[in-house]
Amino acid sequence: MTVLEPHQLSRGAAPVAGAAPRDPAVRIAGVTKRFGAGAAAVTALDQISLDVERGEFLCIVGASGCGKSTLLNLVAGLDAPTSGTVEVQGRVALMFQEAALLPWRTAVQNVELALKLRGVARKERRPQALDLLDLVRLRDVADRRPHELSGGMRQRVALARALAQGADVLLMDEPFGALDAITRDVLHDELERVAAEQQLTIVFVTHNVREAARLGDRIVLLTSRPGRVAGEFGVPVERPRRIESPEVSAIAAEVTVRLREEVRRHAD
């Protein structure tokens, strides 16, 4: 595996010719984000430029303080960059480490709310919500409330809800970070399946290098304080992948070496 220059990026397994005119789903150009003012100002992101192709599964990896969550907020439009531009084609949905379901609504009602806020007619909401729960294999528990579901099931409802928002671009902020390892592995398979079926563009932030190698078409490594792009890695492993496959492990090892270098840089 080689570190790719931005102009020669390919999408791993995705069939895209490098010479074709580029119309990325997300274009982040020279983005800098500072918090605070004057001497106390902290630069969270420094001159980040990054394109995410349509249908691409991009994983962003970095140690603490690399501004991963800040970057997602900028793409989601919840915050504005200090300088630079963020362009997004289509609708954006955001998923967090916690499912953030509304606890007084049942699973299906949570999905329905997203449909309602998108302007779907009342009569069509229930069948559409049930179809989406079907997609994440949760139709049977449609009438349960979040506290009656497991953490993994809650995240799948959150995924259905994100799809209900009509998202073309799905931003995921360590969505499986709080789950046990077995559930996480199964949800990797599930997310891969749903992403392919729905032709989603995904930006997936994680601390977990192996997870990034398991899921991503491409991995972007961010430096910490300030966050800069330290390297990009294509993941040309055929799907469906398994987390225990040697190819995934090899790429994870390679990214880890770079990540450790980054971390050591902060020792002095």
Next chain:
Amino acid sequence: MPTDALRTAGAGHAVAHDRLDQELAGLDQLELTERTRAPVGLRLWSAAWPKVAAVMLVVAIWQFLVWREWKPRFVLPSPLEVGSTLWNDLFTAELWRAVGYTMRRAVVGFAVSILIGGALGIAVTRFRVLRTAVGSMITGLQTMPSIAWFPLAILLFKLTEQAILFVVVLGAAPSIANGIIAGVDSVPPLLRRAGVTMGARGVSLYRDVVIPAAMPTVVTGLKQGWAFSWRSLMAGELLVIIPGTTSLGHQLHFAREFSDADGLIATMIVILVIGILVDSLVFGRIERSVLLRRGLLTEKAYEPVRTMRRRELMAAAAVR
């Protein structure tokens, strides 16, 4: 099996998908909790007996004091005497007219309190200036004993219904407003953020996320507001005697005037019972359902969380 309408993946992945489906189903089965409820009779009994026992204890102490002749009988009658007076009163139109009159005042007063307290509470959560201006004053009002308002109320409104309403609203509205303010303040930022990313703004954010999320605290405020309004109302009916009306406070007042200790205690019991009934049957139920729905309260009669895993193990053992 779910429908395949949404599937677009190639047939080459079918095997992987089947395996994935099985794994998901397996995990779900292992992690789902099962709900079971005890029979209705048992639940009622377990809810009722501690209350019955507590009442019996109070009556026993009362009877003991009567037997010891702590006070003369015409001042402190026995539970039996009061009980028979109360029983007889239950079949008179007078008691029910008084209850009706008082309840009408209570309902009107509480409704007005909800309108005013609700509007105030929402306004304070919406406008920062207003919060700085009146936020702490609302809490101050809450600590003001309602009876202290009556001299002013009588000056302003004379001995009228308005005087009573004025004090009832002053007693209840601050609690209701405070419930809303505290409720909105305690909405988890994550839920707001989830609402905003779904496209909820302004009114829809309030209607679909903030208000429902604030409900547990709002209901507590309403419950407290009811207690305050009921207390203020009783004080009002004792002090503001409007000729030609029969209310519970009015009855209490005249029972004292005529040294009718039996009637006095009987009326007090009626007032207490109404307060408890409204609190538990109306607000208790609302509060419970709000909390249960959010998973903030586990139903006591639910069996301790039992996983399906155990049922599966039992089924497996049965097969063996």
